[in-house]
Amino acid sequence: MAEQCDVVVIGGGLVGLATAAALVDAGRDVAVVEKEGRLGAHQSGRNSGVLHSGLYYRPGSLKARLCGEGRRRMLAFCEAEGLPARVTGKLVVAATPAEIPRLEDLHRRGEANGLAGIERLGPGGIRSREPHAAGVAALWVPETGVTDFAAVAARLGERLAAGGAAIATGARVDAVAVGDDGVTVRAGERVWEAGAVVNCAGLHADTVARMAGDEPPARIVPFRGEYHVLTGEAAGMVRGLLYPVPDPRFPFLGVHFTRGVDGRVEVGPNAVLALGREHYRGSPADLRGLAEALGYRGFRRLAARNLAGGVGEALRSRSTRLYARRARRLLPALRAAHLRPGGSGVRAQAVFPDGRLADDFVLSGSGRAVHVLSAPSPAATAALPIGEHLAALVAERI
Numbered sequence: 001m002a003e004q005c006d007v008v009v010i011g012g013g014l015v016g017l018a019t020a021a022a023l024v025d026a027g028r029d030v031a032v033v034e035k036e037g038r039l040g041a042h043q044s045g046r047n048s049g050v051l052h053s054g055l056y057y058r059p060g061s062l063k064a065r066l067c068g069e070g071r072r073r074m075l076a077f078c079e080a081e082g083l084p085a086r087v088t089g090k091l092v093v094a095a096t097p098a099e100i101p102r103l104e105d106l107h108r109r110g111e112a113n114g115l116a117g118i119e120r121l122g123p124g125g126i127r128s129r130e131p132h133a134a135g136v137a138a139l140w141v142p143e144t145g146v147t148d149f150a151a152v153a154a155r156l157g158e159r160l161a162a163g164g165a166a167i168a169t170g171a172r173v174d175a176v177a178v179g180d181d182g183v184t185v186r187a188g189e190r191v192w193e194a195g196a197v198v199n200c201a202g203l204h205a206d207t208v209a210r211m212a213g214d215e216p217p218a219r220i221v222p223f224r225g226e227y228h229v230l231t232g233e234a235a236g237m238v239r240g241l242l243y244p245v246p247d248p249r250f251p252f253l254g255v256h257f258t259r260g261v262d263g264r265v266e267v268g269p270n271a272v273l274a275l276g277r278e279h280y281r282g283s284p285a286d287l288r289g290l291a292e293a294l295g296y297r298g299f300r301r302l303a304a305r306n307l308a309g310g311v312g313e314a315l316r317s318r319s320t321r322l323y324a325r326r327a328r329r330l331l332p333a334l335r336a337a338h339l340r341p342g343g344s345g346v347r348a349q350a351v352f353p354d355g356r357l358a359d360d361f362v363l364s365g366s367g368r369a370v371h372v373l374s375a376p377s378p379a380a381t382a383a384l385p386i387g388e389h390l391a392a393l394v395a396e397r398i
Contacts, residue, residue, distance in 0.1 A: 002191040005029040005166065007394055008183065009198045010173055010208055012036070013044040014149060015375050016200030017156040018387025019394075020165055026391060030165045031192050032157075033185060035172035040153025042278070043202055044380060046345030048227070048258045048266060051075065051085065051145040052378035055092070056246065056253070059112040062361045063378060066389070068114055070382025071143065077384065078147055081155050084261035090144035090241035093126060093135035095329045099245040100137050106245070107139055117142040132237040134332050144241055146261050149380045173201070176212040178369045183212075195398035198390055199371040203277040203348040209364065209371040216373050218350040218358055221299050222277045222289070225269025226317060227342035230257075234338035235265045242330055253377075255327050266342055267327050272317045273310070274346045281344035301355030350374035361386070368397050 005028075009020045012034030020030045036042070051074060054067035078085035094103045110118050119140040121129070126138045161167050171187035176197060183197045201208045209216045230238065242257040258266045273293065276286025293299050303310060316322045324336040350358035350373050362374035370393050379386060 002184070002193045003031065003166070005031045005192060005194045006398065007031075007196050007198060008033060008185045008192045008194045009200060010176075010185065011200035011202055011205075012039040012153070012157065012167070012169065013042060013200060013202050014040065014153050014156070014380050014383040015372060015386055015390075016198070017153055017160065018383040019198055019200060019390040020160055020387070021156060021384075022387040022391035023394065024160060024163045024165050026395065030160070031194070032160065032165060032167050033171050033173055033187055033192070034167070034169045035187075037170045038154075039157040039167070039169065040150050043345060043348060044153045045150035046280070046343060047149060047380060048269070049146045049149055049260050050241065050258060050381075051087075051147055052381045053090070053110070053115055053141050053143040054113040054378070055106055055110040055115060055139075055141050057109065057113065057378075058360075059109060063376070063382070064113045066382040066385045067378045068143075069385045070378065071145070073384045074147065074152070074381060075145065078152065083148065083151050083155060085145060085147035086261065087143070087145040088240040088259070089140060089142040090243060091126065091129050091133065091138050091140055092243045092245060093133060093138040093330050094245050095135050097136055102245045103137055103139060110139070110141065115141065115143055130239055130242055132333055133242055133330055135330065146241070146258065148261055173208060173211070176208060176369075178212050178367055180367070183368050196368040196370070196394050198394060199365070199369065200375070200390075202375070203346060205348065205371060205373050206350075209373065212365070212369050212371070214365055214369065214371060216364055216371065218352045218362055218373055219296050219298060220277065220348045220373075221293050221296065221302075221351045222274035222279065223271045223347045223349050224274035224279060224281070224344055225271055225347060226281055226344045227266045227268035228320070228323065228339040229342040230265040230267060230338055231340050234334070237331060237333060238265045244330055255323070257327070257331065267339060268342070269345065270313050270316055270323065271347070272313045277348075278346060280346060281341065296351070298351040298353045298355050302351055302357065305355060347376075348374075349376075363393070370394060370397070
């Protein structure tokens, strides 16, 4: 017997949960279908926990528009629910004079995106904020913070269940049929019939889109980010959030230092091709998934343009000494002995056939299906308004 609802949300990460919450608030009957045994098991629960300010994003982009509102609302949600969160500020450091023009561009972007209180600092100002850091110039960005996004996902799930939503964990979707009058979603022996489906499957979003009969404009290529943790007295070398100036060619922010809500200081992440969509540190490779990525022409074009950088990231993944050398550009006293392996995450990076990396949200689908093919950082920060945006799209289709 099929279970009936208004909307099925595939994926129990933060974007899926926030979308479900917005739909419930609008009076819809919702089912959230998640293949793992718990919510927020992948990108939502395997990140640095940073509440982003909106400094990096192209003015006018969906990311830029949603980030500031998302940060304010996420902080309010955490306060109301008794979840850990705090505003710490962030220092973005130019290690060399060649990086100053990019730092100045970040300053302009931040002001265009409405950030308040950004300060330009010299070497003395850097040391006043982070006494062990070094650089030629920096930006102090006060509207940045940290939280525990895994705890946020768990609380959203609890609130959804209390509000009448159906939460199905351990349910791997294996078929999606979209018709003129509704949709059918199958996960093993369980079947849901609904008026619409929202695909927030993250690492598997393109696969689910193809199940539904859509050909996505981009494919997911998984990149693993590996973290280290500062040990012992070395943790005292970082007060808050310490970032490099990012390379504008990539949507990755580079290896940085984050003092989380638990007081630990994480270093990372790097960005290496994952050997499968769920290839975390210490987990076995998925050779079929690797072959899928290597066989995609978009990835091959991306790799051909960035071979040297990719090789460097792979070497640093294998060598703590090389990893420490990269991080030492910001923190000169850092040594390999100060690092111990931490967690890892896999980023669902959407790549277009011409090799371009998607650096904004990518939505597709027609009729009664909405597919979130790319929900890059700051998706966790901005999850609540993103969910409302997606819920509004669904309302137009049912």
